[in-house]
Each structure stands twice: as structure tokens, then as C-alpha cells.
Amino acid sequence: MARIDYYFATVSPFTYIAGTRLEEIAARHGAEIAYKPLDIMALFARTGGTPPKDRHPSRQEYRLQEMRRQAAKNGMPINLKPAFWPANPAPSSYALIAAQKAGGGDLGALVAGFTRACWAEDRNIAEDEVIRDCLAAAGFDPALANAGLLEGAEAYVRNLEEAVEAGAFGAPFYIVGEERFWGQDRLAELDAYLSTHG
Template sequence: MPQIDYFFSTLSPFTYLAGNRLEEIAEKHGATITYKPMDIIALFPRTGGTAPPDRHPSRLEYRMQELKRAAKKTGMAMNFKPAYFPTNAAPSSYAIIAAQKSGGNVGPLVQSFLRAVWAEEKDIASDDVVRECLGNAGFDPTLADSGLLMGAETYAANLEEAVNRGVFGSPFYITETDERFWGHDRLDDLDAYLAGRL
């Protein structure tokens, strides 16, 4: 059975624009997904990247053009300058880690947090928003209050694993054969790889 390790940040606009395509691709190929939320701001300097506020204006302008084009192509609602960006991604990441440990379908929870940032003007660092996203995705909202130590440890471990496995952005997908795919716009390639066409 194919396995996909999914490294991502709940703050990433390009991860938001991936929607539920990863889950659809995994279902199509009988693949399992391990969700690995990570601290993208800590990842950038360790892997040769630069956080958006520190990038050259030309890179920021191109990024915005790419976001607008991708939003049009996907038809997803998107606020390009959200009220709560950047914010602390740790609480939402801890909730995802706790939800994955409890079992159940984590994909809708990840998408709920991303949608909260990029379409709903909500602060995913807020306890109320974290509980709301958990509940909306079918999880017990009290998961937000449990396993904080495990969440913190796993979140830190995910970052270290990401650095060691060649991850440098979000979303980032790695198969069990160490094939790596970076970006929502590489999901078609991941699909083709799992189908044996790449």
C-alpha cells in the first residue's frame, strides 16, 4: 500500500489552495497519508529559504500573482491579505496531531484550519477557533485541551524530520520510495507517480 508523508503548515496559502486533492489522490490509489504539521517559519532559514516578510519585492509580487491565478483556477474563495496572518500555527498543529492520534479523517480538519485563515478571517491561534474547527471536522473539540505536551514534541520532531528528509516548503509530499513533490501544483505529478506513469 502506498504511503504519503504530508509535511505542511496551517498558515500556507498554497497548502490551502491544494484543497482536498491529496485525499482524493490517496483514495484513488489506496494510499495512506501521515499528516505532519510543521513550523514553516523555522524551516525556511534551515533549508535556504526566506520568510515572506523578508523576501525581495519582486518575489513578493510574483507570489501574489501566483496566488491570484491559483485561486481562479481552483475556484476557491480567498482573501489575499487575511486579518490573522501571520499568527501562531502551533495550536492548530497540536490539534491536528491529537486528532490523528485519536483516529478519524484528518483531511477535513486540516482544510478547516486553512480555510479559517484564508477565507473566513479567523485566528487559528484562538482556542475558540481551534475547538470550532475540530467540531466541524467531526472531532471532539476537547482534543484542543489534551495532549499539549505530545503535540509540542511531535510538532518539533516534524520540523527536524522535514529538515532531514529534504523538505523546504509547504505543501510537501514524500512517498515511501522517497519521491518528493513540492507544491499544490505538483499534485498531478504525485497522482501520475502513484499510477506508475512517472
């Protein structure tokens, strides 16, 4: 069984635009997904990237155009200037890590719920109530919002270290063995790779 190490950020617009296509691809190929939420700004700092707010205006403008085009291409609503961005991604990431350990729900739906809350619903994913709502909607116990916080914090840091070591430098980032795929617009390439190497 192939394993997909999935590095992403709950505040990433392109993680949002990916929707649940990764889960559909994994199901088609019988692949396992290891969900690894991380601090995307720290990843940029570690790998030569620049936070969006510090990029040249032409890069900032292009990013917004690409977000609009890719969201439209995938039939997803998007607010290019959400009310709560950048929100603190740590609380939602900790909840996701706790949910992955607890099981019983749909992790793909949880990632989609957090990112949709940020990019399409103008909700603050750092707030306990929003995190609980997303957990419940994805079939998890809402109490996981406050479960295993120390363990979640440790895993969150570890995910960043693993991402840097594995060669990831953005989000979403998909790794199968030594093969790396950066961005939701590379999911077709991941799908094709699993067809021959799954």
C-alpha cells in the same frame, strides 16, 4: 500500500489551495497519508528559504499574484491579506496531531478547515474557539484543542526535523519513499507517480 508523508503548515496559503485533492488522490490509489504539520518559518530558516516578509518586493508581488491565480484555478476564495496572518501555527498544529492520534474524524477536512479559516474566513486559527470549531466541523471532539499539548509540541518539533532530513523545504510538501513533490501544483505529478509506483 504507498505512504505519503505530508509536510504542511496550517498558515500556508498553498496548503489551503491544495484543498482536499491529496485525500482524493490517496483514496484513488489506496495510499496512506501521514500528516506532519510543522513550523514553516523554521523550515525556511533550516533549508535556505526566506520568510515572505523578508523577500524582495518583486518576489512578494509574484507570490500574491500566484496565490490569486492558483486559488481561482481551483475555485477557492482567498483573501490575499488576511486579518490574522501570520497567526501562531502551533496551537492548530498540536490539535491536528492530537486528532490524528485520537481518530474518528476527517484529517483532510481538518487541515482544509484550519487553512480556510485563515485564508478565506479572516479567523484567527491560534484562538481556542476557532480550533474547537474546526475540530467539530471535521468530526473530531472539540476538547482535542487542549489535549496532549506536550505530546503535540514534541511531535511538532520532530516533524520539522524529519522534514529537513527527508529533503522538504516548503509547504505543502509530499514525499513517497525517495520521491519528492513540492507544492499544490505538483499534485498531478504525485497522482501520476502513484499510478505507476503505488
